[in-house]
Amino acid sequence: MKPFEQLVADHGAAVLRICRVVLGPGPDAEDAWSETFLAALKAYPGLPAGANHEAWLVTIARRKAIDIVRARARSPVPVAILPEAASTHGNPGDDGGLWHAVGLLPLRQREAIAYHYLAGLPYQEAAELTGSTPAAVRRAAADGVAKLRLAYRPEFPNESPAAQGAVP
Amino acid sequence: MTAPDSVLTSLAAPDPALLDRLHARLEAGAAAAGVLDLAYTTTATPVGRLLLAATDRGLVRVAFEGEDHDAVLAALAGSISPRILHAPSRLADAVRQLDEYFAGTRRRFELPLDRRLSKGFRLSVLEHLPRIAYGHTESYAQVAAAVGSPKAVRAVGTACATNPLPVVVPCHRVLRADGSFGGYLGGPQAKAYLLGLEAAA
Numbered sequence: 001m002k003p004f005e006q007l008v009a010d011h012g013a014a015v016l017r018i019c020r021v022v023l024g025p026g027p028d029a030e031d032a033w034s035e036t037f038l039a040a041l042k043a044y045p046g047l048p049a050g051a052n053h054e055a056w057l058v059t060i061a062r063r064k065a066i067d068i069v070r071a072r073a074r075s076p077v078p079v080a081i082l083p084e085a086a087s088t089h090g091n092p093g094d095d096g097g098l099w100h101a102v103g104l105l106p107l108r109q110r111e112a113i114a115y116h117y118l119a120g121l122p123y124q125e126a127a128e129l130t131g132s133t134p135a136a137v138r139r140a141a142a143d144g145v146a147k148l149r150l151a152y153r154p155e156f157p158n159e160s161p162a163a164q165g166a167v168p
Numbered sequence: 169m170t171a172p173d174s175v176l177t178s179l180a181a182p183d184p185a186l187l188d189r190l191h192a193r194l195e196a197g198a199a200a201a202g203v204l205d206l207a208y209t210t211t212a213t214p215v216g217r218l219l220l221a222a223t224d225r226g227l228v229r230v231a232f233e234g235e236d237h238d239a240v241l242a243a244l245a246g247s248i249s250p251r252i253l254h255a256p257s258r259l260a261d262a263v264r265q266l267d268e269y270f271a272g273t274r275r276r277f278e279l280p281l282d283r284r285l286s287k288g289f290r291l292s293v294l295e296h297l298p299r300i301a302y303g304h305t306e307s308y309a310q311v312a313a314a315v316g317s318p319k320a321v322r323a324v325g326t327a328c329a330t331n332p333l334p335v336v337v338p339c340h341r342v343l344r345a346d347g348s349f350g351g352y353l354g355g356p357q358a359k360a361y362l363l364g365l366e367a368a369a
Contacts, residue, residue: 003241003252005208008194012187017180033190038197041204041251098178117176148175 002053004044008037011054014119015061021114022065024103032068036061058119062111062129069107101151108132109144116141195255205249207258210237213270214365215358218335220259220266223248226280227262230333232354247285266335272369275302277336285332289320293327300341303366307345329353335362 015036019029039060047056102110108130115126116137123134123141130137198204206228208221219231219240228248231240245252256263261279268274276298286294292315299314300306306314308324317323328339334353340362344350352359 001245001250003206003245004250005241005252005254008191008253012191013182016183016187016190021179030186030190030193034193034197037190037194038201038203041194041198041253042201044250095178098175102179113176113179118180145175148179152175152178 001045001047001049004041007040007044007053007057011057012037014054015057017118018058018061018114019065020099021102021118022062022107022110023068025099028068028072032061032064035064035067039064054119055121055125058115058121059129062115096153098148098152101148104151105144105147106140108136109140109147112137112140113144113148117145191254195253195257198251198253199255199258203251204253204255204258205251206244207253207255208241209254209256209259209263211259211263211266213266213335215335215354215361218266220262221252222258222262223282223284225282225284227259227333227336228282228285230336232334232358234355235353262336269335270365272365275369279336281333281336286327289315289317289323290327290330292316293324294331294333294337294339297328297331297337297339297341300338302338303369305341305343305363307343308350309345311342325350338362341366 012033016029016033019032019036023029023032036057040057105113111130112126112132115121115129116123119126121129123137126132126141127134127137132140195204195207199207202224204224206221206223208219210217210219216233217237218233219229219235219237220227221229221231221241221244229240229244231237241252265274265277265279269277283291283294293311296311296315308321308328309318311328312318312320312324315324324342328342329351331337331339331353334340340352340359342350349356349359
């Protein structure tokens, strides 16, 4: 069995990308990452030999992220999904409005982008993970990326169309 | 119009500073939850980079670069636990005392040791070694006699050669009867360096 540190080194960035797309690049994504790796560390000695580490971690991360999404939904004071947490990750305008646009996508589109495009899961596996169908994941991923493409203006970081209402 | 892969590339942009922060948080969380079975770090010394690993009981392994740190960690994952993280805070005392030792200002290590990697005769040999005073040496035969098995000279050599805690448990203070070095896990230069350091202090 590999030292657990090797799993953090190999898959930590991928899990972080998923958490950020599903939850926005703020404290929630950091909490989801932390809870994912702590839970994985606890369970690691019992993981069968030959298991796919990244798939295992992505499954845990999905569960932790959904827990946080549900906790937000239950929260009496709605927590903004909008990644105003850009304050902790550099200047808000630096990303060309991208993370703001991600925050405007419905959860199923964010999940489809995270698990299909960023985690590299085939539509079938992304659908199994999220309790959807391959066709629905394919559509959600395509629609989500199309909206981001419209919103994303990296060459004009201060003129985010999303921020100006160009994207409904 | 921005290409879609540009969007995805931006979403996937790495954030090394954030990952470092999250790693530190994982180290603390794992220790607090009692699931950090092995913490390790490495430290630069005049005899090369040393790997230091500790359980919650104490320092369990010191390894020279020549032993291949990745291989040592893989072996520890099998022999102790795969719940291993790079977590320097548990090793802070050990690093400080090694710095002092190599600076010539420390003659004795005061660290909790976890001896679980040594058993039987080898353990009794290794437990004897800290009684060889700083700057002094004993022969393999003297050590064999000291642990009550005067004929087990070769086994003393094996015990020293497989010392899981070199430098801290001073197997470098054991020499051949003719005064020549004998083998050393960290190589003959490292053994010579340590003996020279202690002789000069």
